[in-house]
Amino acid sequence: MKLPPLDYICPATLPEAIAALAVHGGNAKVIAGGQSLMPMLAFRLAAPSVLVDIGRLPDLKSISISAEGIDIGALVTWRDIERDAQLAQAHPLLAAAIAHVAHYQVRNRGTVGGSMAHADPAAEMPGIAVTCDAMLTIVGSTGTRILSANEFLTGGLSTVLGADEILTSIRLPLWKKARRWAFEELARRRGDFALAGVAAFYDIDAQGLAHNAHIGVIGVADRPMRLPGVEAILDGRRIDADVILQAAAVARDAVDPADDIHAEAAYRRDLLGVLLERALARAANITLPEAA
Amino acid sequence: MSDVAKLLVGSAVERMEDARFLSGSGNFADDLAVEGMLHAAILRSPIAHARIVAIDASAALAMPGIHAVITARDISDTIPIIPLRLAPLPEFEPFRQPVIASDKVRYVGEPIAVVIADSRALAEDALERIGIEFEALSAVTERGASETPLFDFAEDNVALRYDAGFGDADAAFASADYVRTERFSVQRHTALPMETRGLLAEWNSSAGRLVVTGATKVTFYNRRALAQMLGLREDDIDLIEIDVGGGFGVRGEFYPEDFLIPFAARKVARPVKWIEDRREHLMAINHSRDIACELSLACRSDGMMLGLRGQVFADMGAYIRTNGGVVPAKAAQFLPGPYRIPHVSVSVEAFMTSKTPVGTYRGPGRFEANFFRERLIDMAATDLGIDIAEFRRKNLITEQELPYPIDGLVPYEGPTSYDTGDYVEVFERALKEIGWHEKRHLQGKLVDGVRHGIGLGCFVESGGAGPKENAALTLEKDGSLTVAVGSSVLGQGLETVLGQIASDTLSIPFDRIRVLHGSTTLLDEGFGTYHSRAVVMGGSAVLDAAIRLREKILQQASNHLGRPNSELKIINANVVADNGASVSFAALAAGCELQADGTFSNEVRTYSYGTHAAHVTVDPRTGAVKVLDYIAVEDVGRAINPAIVHGQAIGAIVQGLGGVFLDHLIYDDQGQLLNASLADYLVPTASDFPVLRAVTLELRPSPSNPLGAKGAGEGGIVAVAAATANAVAAALAPLNVEIHHLPLTPPRLWRLIKNAHARAITAA
Numbered sequence A: 001m002k003l004p005p006l007d008y009i010c011p012a013t014l015p016e017a018i019a020a021l022a023v024h025g026g027n028a029k030v031i032a033g034g035q036s037l038m039p040m041l042a043f044r045l046a047a048p049s050v051l052v053d054i055g056r057l058p059d060l061k062s063i064s065i066s067a068e069g070i071d072i073g074a075l076v077t078w079r080d081i082e083r084d085a086q087l088a089q090a091h092p093l094l095a096a097a098i099a100h101v102a103h104y105q106v107r108n109r110g111t112v113g114g115s116m117a118h119a120d121p122a123a124e125m126p127g128i129a130v131t132c133d134a135m136l137t138i139v140g141s142t143g144t145r146i147l148s149a150n151e152f153l154t155g156g157l158s159t160v161l162g163a164d165e166i167l168t169s170i171r172l173p174l175w176k177k178a179r180r181w182a183f184e185e186l187a188r189r190r191g192d193f194a195l196a197g198v199a200a201f202y203d204i205d206a207q208g209l210a211h212n213a214h215i216g217v218i219g220v221a222d223r224p225m226r227l228p229g230v231e232a233i234l235d236g237r238r239i240d241a242d243v244i245l246q247a248a249a250v251a252r253d254a255v256d257p258a259d260d261i262h263a264e265a266a267y268r269r270d271l272l273g274v275l276l277e278r279a280l281a282r283a284a285n286i287t288l289p290e291a292a
Numbered sequence B: 001m002s003d004v005a006k007l008l009v010g011s012a013v014e015r016m017e018d019a020r021f022l023s024g025s026g027n028f029a030d031d032l033a034v035e036g037m038l039h040a041a042i043l044r045s046p047i048a049h050a051r052i053v054a055i056d057a058s059a060a061l062a063m064p065g066i067h068a069v070i071t072a073r074d075i076s077d078t079i080p081i082i083p084l085r086l087a088p089l090p091e092f093e094p095f096r097q098p099v100i101a102s103d104k105v106r107y108v109g110e111p112i113a114v115v116i117a118d119s120r121a122l123a124e125d126a127l128e129r130i131g132i133e134f135e136a137l138s139a140v141t142e143r144g145a146s147e148t149p150l151f152d153f154a155e156d157n158v159a160l161r162y163d164a165g166f167g168d169a170d171a172a173f174a175s176a177d178y179v180r181t182e183r184f185s186v187q188r189h190t191a192l193p194m195e196t197r198g199l200l201a202e203w204n205s206s207a208g209r210l211v212v213t214g215a216t217k218v219t220f221y222n223r224r225a226l227a228q229m230l231g232l233r234e235d236d237i238d239l240i241e242i243d244v245g246g247g248f249g250v251r252g253e254f255y256p257e258d259f260l261i262p263f264a265a266r267k268v269a270r271p272v273k274w275i276e277d278r279r280e281h282l283m284a285i286n287h288s289r290d291i292a293c294e295l296s297l298a299c300r301s302d303g304m305m306l307g308l309r310g311q312v313f314a315d316m317g318a319y320i321r322t323n324g325g326v327v328p329a330k331a332a333q334f335l336p337g338p339y340r341i342p343h344v345s346v347s348v349e350a351f352m353t354s355k356t357p358v359g360t361y362r363g364p365g366r367f368e369a370n371f372f373r374e375r376l377i378d379m380a381a382t383d384l385g386i387d388i389a390e391f392r393r394k395n396l397i398t399e400q401e402l403p404y405p406i407d408g409l410v411p412y413e414g415p416t417s418y419d420t421g422d423y424v425e426v427f428e429r430a431l432k433e434i435g436w437h438e439k440r441h442l443q444g445k446l447v448d449g450v451r452h453g454i455g456l457g458c459f460v461e462s463g464g465a466g467p468k469e470n471a472a473l474t475l476e477k478d479g480s481l482t483v484a485v486g487s488s489v490l491g492q493g494l495e496t497v498l499g500q501i502a503s504d505t506l507s508i509p510f511d512r513i514r515v516l517h518g519s520t521t522l523l524d525e526g527f528g529t530y531h532s533r534a535v536v537m538g539g540s541a542v543l544d545a546a547i548r549l550r551e552k553i554l555q556q557a558s559n560h561l562g563r564p565n566s567e568l569k570i571i572n573a574n575v576v577a578d579n580g581a582s583v584s585f586a587a588l589a590a591g592c593e594l595q596a597d598g599t600f601s602n603e604v605r606t607y608s609y610g611t612h613a614a615h616v617t618v619d620p621r622t623g624a625v626k627v628l629d630y631i632a633v634e635d636v637g638r639a640i641n642p643a644i645v646h647g648q649a650i651g652a653i654v655q656g657l658g659g660v661f662l663d664h665l666i667y668d669d670q671g672q673l674l675n676a677s678l679a680d681y682l683v684p685t686a687s688d689f690p691v692l693r694a695v696t697l698e699l700r701p702s703p704s705n706p707l708g709a710k711g712a713g714e715g716g717i718v719a720v721a722a723a724t725a726n727a728v729a730a731a732l733a734p735l736n737v738e739i740h741h742l743p744l745t746p747p748r749l750w751r752l753i754k755n756a757h758a759r760a761i762t763a764a
């Protein structure tokens, strides 16, 4: 479990880092917190010839909240998010989701950018990005592009990132104060990747009806996704037990998880429904009749 | 014992090894570095079953920094075979493991070649350049799944079958009011010590001597095996034991690497170090458990147990390693447990598959057997309408019935009897601790979306295996004491415990005692640490040596002070005469050599016993289980250091809960191990099971040894599956779910609930 032979460079500026990536083409790999990449190198599942460490790049470590949104630099760690009381106020769903990411040591090093770029189907950050219509800023040799999380993620462990591109920041739209929301997931041990997870929010109009429902799920497909069918059920409705059960039934049918060593597909599908029921009940602050 | 203000035996003395460990000054295998040291990496089979057609190491050998690539061909025409240390039944002989694969590989992870290089990283680079041509053969991953014999000489893949028991089970079953038969299984998993294996081998060619550091557990046995394989005299080999980060049965057995690394060091005439990485650890170190059982219980309608019949099926993996058939034999032996069952019949089948070989892991066979039996007891009690506590109370062996013979359950062992104890009192204590009377109404109840269950599990647990252990005590010139013992230390606190025993007997302050252990350089012979024997055997040997040394000290002091022994007392490392004259130990040691050897021989086993109780909740919609409360009560005869015994118990419970919920070595039908990393092989972490309690009792000392101690390292794990699975089953009983198989993962419990629901609908 030692790394294959490789070179290491640690550029001081973003243009230098991009130039280094461009020079080496597909043989270079960005390293941020290293929490996903180092195991892949150690298992020799990845064998780049150069590591470009972006850890020293300026300006990628900040969290800023402005009228335009919440900007999170690519090098912000899980621990940074956990510690930022203002952020927890500004985006409670994000804070709740990130509380489930990994274990202490990993949380100290793992980054938002690394998680987006690694694109694990059960990772929380991409799940939140997809659920919340996040926009990602990507800088490469040919310039800067801004993409939605949905456009960014192309499948399990795959994204649109080009060989010479670096994800620099992610912007979450501002959070509305009175918003109803919840995050639910189940993992084998705290900090493990979720068997399934749900991020949910909606706003309430003057009549007490839901609108702008956003329901995102992780761990049940090759990438995180919204469930528009479920959102359609919620929008314009008063969220009560009936609506919630309908929504959960639609959610179960909307996903098509795969079997793996951790769970059979049917379990993940059903779990998703249960988690969605619980998330919506919590968001609506109601108690569902107890089943079985 | 001497005149000291306060005896250390029995008190929670702080561990003498803690300062070293907590300050980072422990000395583990990977801390070793010597001049000229090279590093080894091992090429392991990537396929489960194949013929090796050709190996081409030329590209690897040509790489800079590579000193050797060793394959079977470099070793000899006859590849050394790893001997059976325990349960050496002749049936197993042909299935023993060669130290390296020559013509065939039989499991993923089997060593094929060893690369010796300037660094471990270079060695791993070279592994990728070794070309191997395999002719794939079909893998065998289940019992009876394939008729393809894995070994050419064999007709099938069964290595051993035997029947054992006592009484007349057939008659008991024929006359019983009630019989129930169920199938159970415990999944393959392993002990997972936090420190992986590691060795440093140094060959001195001019002296013809070999020193191997990193050995542990059974160093003297391993030296004998290694000497034979290398064609050396035992005296020409030193096996050195340093700090070890956990053993739990798996670490320290003789593995292929215990030959390959010394062999490589001799071949390249340079020191060679090998540190097992976690990936190879998971595919190379002994796996364990992996037992299935068909168990039948016969009872009278009032719940009195009349007979037990069990068939034990053990997946031994690809070879029979040093532990022979201990795992299945103990799974069979401990099926009756602490109950009065007059008629017992067990059969054992050990079969071979294309998986990593199996060996002992903390509570080998017991973890499984207790789970099988205690589950079946709950089912029987429920069928008969008898409270599960009352059912056990009725059948537990009473103190008047002890010693209680359990002869005939293990073909390679002589007669043995449960020794001393009050099984019922300990059982009642566990009920009280868990709050059985107040909480039993919760059984199966749905409260806030989760169902509650309380489970019980009773056990007896053998320890203190013979034949003997040795110790040597030396009073140093500065008045300090050096204790050398043949027992091994694997992080369990044995240094402290032995220091306590020596301190009390000799009245030497604890901090003036140094304990040396395990290494073959210390004594002529040692027997090691397994079967919870280190305190029973090693502790008794130290006590014997200390008593002898005390006599020598008094004799020497008598000469010195001119007073008879009868007028002398030992007080705090001084000998004081009635007339007030005194001489210090240091002064006595300065005058002459003060040294004593001690030994303890004993073939009588100790039987600790106890009851575990668990209170869990199960989320019936997700299958997630929470352990709300857990209590383990055990009588260990005598706890030399209650804090250490307590730590052993708590650690063992956590490890056992891992076996119930998490630990699982998953293979596909090609014999590929699918989770050889700690991302996918799940073990409990410190925060996963926060509410665990253990009560250690000293009700009935062991009659087998002067300390009165019984084994105390394994009782914490052996009933965890029993109690916990019973609790989960009790929680889910209203949903008509029964538990037969581990691990209890959320998806598995969910599936059981769904299936029970579907059955109910079909039936309706």
Ligand SMILES: Cc1cc2nc3c(=O)[nH]c(=O)nc-3n(C[C@H](O)[C@H](O)[C@H](O)COP(=O)(O)OP(=O)(O)OC[C@H]3O[C@@H](n4cnc5c(N)ncnc54)[C@H](O)[C@@H]3O)c2cc1C
Pocket (backbone or CB within 6 Å): A029, A030, A031, A032, A033, A034, A035, A036, A037, A038, A054, A074, A100, A101, A102, A103, A106, A109, A110, A111, A112, A113, A114, A115, A116, A117, A118, A122, A123, A124, A125, A161, A165, A166, A167, A168, A191, A192, A193, A194, B679
């Ligand atoms: C034991 C363990 C448990 C974990 N549990 C969870 C969990 O529950 N939930 C979860 O979400 N994650 C989990 N993780 C993953 C963890 O959060 C990682 O930190 C994260 O996925 C990757 O972040 P990183 O900074 O470490 O990235 P790295 O490992 O440095 O890089 C990962 C990948 O992203 C690329 N990359 C990194 N940064 C950039 C960038 N700015 N631009 C372009 N490409 C980039 C790298 O080239 C690499 O391909 C776990 C990891 C471990 C080891």
